[in-house]
Amino acid sequence: GENVGLHLPTLSVQEGDNSIINCAYSNSASDYFIWYKQESGKGPQFIIDIRSNMDKRQGQRVTVLLNKTVKHLSLQIAATQPGDSAVYFCAENKAGGGSNYKLTFGKGTLLTVNP
Amino acid sequence: EPEVTQTPSHQVTQMGQEVILRCVPISNHLYFYWYRQILGQKVEFLVSFYNNEISEKSEIFDDQFSVERPDGSNFTLKIRSTKLEDSAMYFCASSETLAGVPDTQYFGPGTRLTVL
Numbered sequence: 385g386e387n388v389g390l391h392l393p394t395l396s397v398q399e400g401d402n403s404i405i406n407c408a409y410s411n412s413a414s415d416y417f418i419w420y421k422q423e424s425g426k427g428p429q430f431i432i433d434i435r436s437n438m439d440k441r442q443g444q445r446v447t448v449l450l451n452k453t454v455k456h457l458s459l460q461i462a463a464t465q466p467g468d469s470a471v472y473f474c475a476e477n478k479a480g481g482g483s484n485y486k487l488t489f490g491k492g493t494l495l496t497v498n499p
Numbered sequence: 500e501p502e503v504t505q506t507p508s509h510q511v512t513q514m515g516q517e518v519i520l521r522c523v524p525i526s527n528h529l530y531f532y533w534y535r536q537i538l539g540q541k542v543e544f545l546v547s548f549y550n551n552e553i554s555e556k557s558e559i560f561d562d563q564f565s566v567e568r569p570d571g572s573n574f575t576l577k578i579r580s581t582k583l584e585d586s587a588m589y590f591c592a593s594s595e596t597l598a599g600v601p602d603t604q605y606f607g608p609g610t611r612l613t614v615l
Contacts, residue, residue: 418603427503427590427606428542473542477604485596486532486555487604489542 392471394494403461405493407474412455416477418487419448419459423470428489431459431472461495469497501525503607505591511613512581520576520610522591531574532592532604533566535559542590548574581614588612 397403409417415436420428434441434448434457441448447460457474471494475487504523512518524531533545547554548566556564565577574593578585588611592604 420606425609427608430603430605433603475542485530485594486544486547486557487534487542487592488544491541 392492392494394496396496396498397464399464399466399497399499401464403459403464403468403495403497405459405461405472405495407457407459407490407493409455409457409474409476409490411476411488412452414476414488416485417448417450417457418475418477419446419457420473420475420489421468421470422473422492428473428475464495464497466497466499469495471495503591503593503605505589505607505610507610508608509611509613511615514583514614515580518578518581518612520578520589520591520612522574522576522607523572524574524591524593525595525605526572528593528595528605530554530594530596530604531566531568532594533576534590534592534606535587536590536609537587545576545589578612581612583614586612586614 418433419431421431422428432443432446432448434450439450445462449458471492473492474490477485506521510518531548534542536542544557546556546560546566563579567575588609590609591607594602594604596602
């Protein structure tokens, strides 16, 4: 049937290259940001997070950069592997009622790693 | 590694029927959430739950939806009278939030709901 969903930005890279996935967020009051990876038919899987008092955080093969001035977030994946192929979502954690928070997800970027 | 689990993985129902989607959050987490993802679209927040009550809900979460923590381990989402447009993946998530500072939300594998 016709795909009436959102058109996802796509990024295609060669195995071993570095990948950079970008995200613009909307709420300057957001204080916590997360990158999730979603493989087909599965739930979002936590990759890395960063709080608004930081501008860079590194994990294993991944780095998240936060630019609060322009409300921009990026995820860098080093030495991309075929297993990294998935849709990557950034999410803002916005204060909800009381001390509880909800996530607002971005559109997602489809990363395809070519062997 | 502890994880959020959900059952069933796929639920098919007739329009107008009630469905209950089940989740077992991570055992030491105190905050629970439901999200949904219509095919090809963004993940959308439905509801958050803490201390046996709803903390926040979106405009999607109308009177047809309800949540419950019937015991110490399960967290359920009930849709009273399903509509075609309720067809989606429903994800449960849980988090441990410390002194009001948000913490990571961990997601389950989802339940695919198909309303015919």
